[in-house]
Amino acid sequence: MAFMMRYGHFVDRQGDTIDEVMAVYMPKGKSYTGLDQVEIFCHGGRQVATNILNEIVASGARVAEPGEFTKLAFLSGRIDLARAEAVAEIIGANTDSSFHAAKEHLLGAYAEHIHMLREEIIGIIAEVEASIDFPEEEIDPADTRRLIHMVDAIIRQIDDLARTYTGGRIIKEGYKIAISGRPNAGKSSLFNLLLRQQRALVTPTAGTTRDYLSEWIDLDGFAVNLIDTAGLRKGGGAIEKAGRKSAIKIISDADLLIWIIDLSEKDWLTKLQADLKFIKKHIKLLVGNKIDLLKDYRKVLGQAKDADLTPISCLTGKGINELKKKLVGSINDNMPDLTSGLVVTSARHQQKLKQAVKYLRAAKKKMSQSDSPEITAFDLRQAAGAIDEITGKVYTEDILERIFSRFCIGK
Ligand SMILES: Nc1nc2c(ncn2[C@@H]2O[C@H](COP(=O)(O)OP(=O)(O)OP(=O)(O)O)[C@@H](O)[C@H]2O)c(=O)[nH]1
Numbered sequence: 001m002a003f004m005m006r007y008g009h010f011v012d013r014q015g016d017t018i019d020e021v022m023a024v025y026m027p028k029g030k031s032y033t034g035l036d037q038v039e040i041f042c043h044g045g046r047q048v049a050t051n052i053l054n055e056i057v058a059s060g061a062r063v064a065e066p067g068e069f070t071k072l073a074f075l076s077g078r079i080d081l082a083r084a085e086a087v088a089e090i091i092g093a094n095t096d097s098s099f100h101a102a103k104e105h106l107l108g109a110y111a112e113h114i115h116m117l118r119e120e121i122i123g124i125i126a127e128v129e130a131s132i133d134f135p136e137e138e139i140d141p142a143d144t145r146r147l148i149h150m151v152d153a154i155i156r157q158i159d160d161l162a163r164t165y166t167g168g169r170i171i172k173e174g175y176k177i178a179i180s181g182r183p184n185a186g187k188s189s190l191f192n193l194l195l196r197q198q199r200a201l202v203t204p205t206a207g208t209t210r211d212y213l214s215e216w217i218d219l220d221g222f223a224v225n226l227i228d229t230a231g232l233r234k235g236g237g238a239i240e241k242a243g244r245k246s247a248i249k250i251i252s253d254a255d256l257l258i259w260i261i262d263l264s265e266k267d268w269l270t271k272l273q274a275d276l277k278f279i280k281k282h283i284k285l286l287v288g289n290k291i292d293l294l295k296d297y298r299k300v301l302g303q304a305k306d307a308d309l310t311p312i313s314c315l316t317g318k319g320i321n322e323l324k325k326k327l328v329g330s331i332n333d334n335m336p337d338l339t340s341g342l343v344v345t346s347a348r349h350q351q352k353l354k355q356a357v358k359y360l361r362a363a364k365k366k367m368s369q370s371d372s373p374e375i376t377a378f379d380l381r382q383a384a385g386a387i388d389e390i391t392g393k394v395y396t397e398d399i400l401e402r403i404f405s406r407f408c409i410g411k
């Protein structure tokens, strides 16, 4: 039966019309949830919808939990868990790249790849278990070598997939760039410049920014979360100390650190050398600011032999385009190829993939030690089980609760 949309009046229990509406009935097996389903289309506006909803609830219905429709779709077997999660990603996508990745997940290339990996593991389990059934027969070492080879190939594939999460997380959550440096270096000035608005307070007083400021910018189609932090220096009052503490946390969470220094200071190089020790663990871009105050900034930069500094002036805007190009380059270096659709954007999936790799490695070790096939099969089954949790072949109420509670109501 084709769906048919009907026109009519929505009347309350007293018989009064609330609104002129359209309604469509979707029978069991053909609806999103897989259950009998009706959708009512009323006029836009909060109050009309609220009145209709109240009337339906008063007649015995209840409001859906967040993600309940998609959860029902999963429970009725219409979609697997990876696709259900992709629905939430589609809704949450706020850049073209996150939308693209989510769409690929929903279309299924990703789920199919996961399914294929699972089938490969199941194939190996079958072979290993076959030797359990015939314990009297000697296992041919060539067979063992072949199986180890197959396990190795799967480990590599799963490992590669799990690694795409570095880029996948960026696609989903945005690329975090923290601007940090000593007080008065021009952090807030750079923040405003990249934001193209006077968002942060800029003053000649060192220690102006105490709390951090966080804004979103679009850099070449990527969502970038730009964070201006308090300047880092010893001493200062309690407020400055608290600001410094939060700045250090932000720096360690960032995907990229912009460390900005004031090139107009006589002792900038000594300071920079001390700073580099402090930030050595971070992925960073060193920026030399206030070149407008220097007669020959190239000569000044030449003093820093091994440190690669990007010269800018927040006052004149010189060097900003070059800096932006470097920022985009740094994002691109971290991004996976999106065209294949094989990008892990969920921390849960990454964790399950890593778990699978762990069990596969254990199985491989046991195979090469010629342990009993029962023990090897156990590890392989654990690996397949971890993969099954991604697609939802195996799930617990707890997992469903965690996934669907993140949805918005009505999805
Ligand atoms: N001449 C010159 N002055 C600049 C430049 N960039 C920033 N300044 C000045 O330097 C001072 C400090 O700038 P801010 O952007 O507030 O520096 P900050 O690093 O955020 O400082 P705190 O928040 O106090 O740590 C202000 O007086 C700015 O106008 C620049 O490129 N050239």
Ligand SMILES: [Mg+2]
Binding pocket: 187, 188, 189, 200, 201, 208, 209, 229
């Ligand atoms: Mg500031």
